[in-house]
Amino acid sequence: MTKPILFAGLAAAALLAGCNKPAAAPEAPAPEATAVAPEAVPAPEAAAPAAPAELPTDHTTPAQKAEVEKAAADAGVPATKQSRTTFVCDNEETIEVRFFPDQGIAVLVRGGQNVELNQEPTASGFKYSNGQTTIQGKGDELMLNVGMMATAKCKAKGA
Numbered sequence: 001m002t003k004p005i006l007f008a009g010l011a012a013a014a015l016l017a018g019c020n021k022p023a024a025a026p027e028a029p030a031p032e033a034t035a036v037a038p039e040a041v042p043a044p045e046a047a048a049p050a051a052p053a054e055l056p057t058d059h060t061t062p063a064q065k066a067e068v069e070k071a072a073a074d075a076g077v078p079a080t081k082q083s084r085t086t087f088v089c090d091n092e093e094t095i096e097v098r099f100f101p102d103q104g105i106a107v108l109v110r111g112g113q114n115v116e117l118n119q120e121p122t123a124s125g126f127k128y129s130n131g132q133t134t135i136q137g138k139g140d141e142l143m144l145n146v147g148m149m150a151t152a153k154c155k156a157k158g159a
Contacts, residue, residue, distance in 0.1 A: 057139075089153065097142070
């Protein structure tokens, strides 16, 4: 029966120790905020929406579209707008690019690996990059740059 008594003794000692502390100095009142007249504050400029990229022809199959819609429905979210295009490059490599225009990203599928690329401004056509890998093109033509590798020129399959 010594445990409850010991605990009660420790609690009482802690309470008394707290009572012996000096009172905290009162806080200084906060300085009055100066209001700025609304006309003196410049209105933020609305960011100009990015021009829609001139993407290649969408070659997404009905089965792929159905798969995306089913996955979105299963997750309880709206389906993400996307388009897919397969390209054949002059180095005989075949790549696929999945464009997600609302998110400003593209996913390059190359050698079984997915590489996410961010949309970059361009005067015309499209450009996506992550610093290491860049795809750039217009319509059904694309140039692929990966690191120090020579640029591969690619054309949409079936175009």
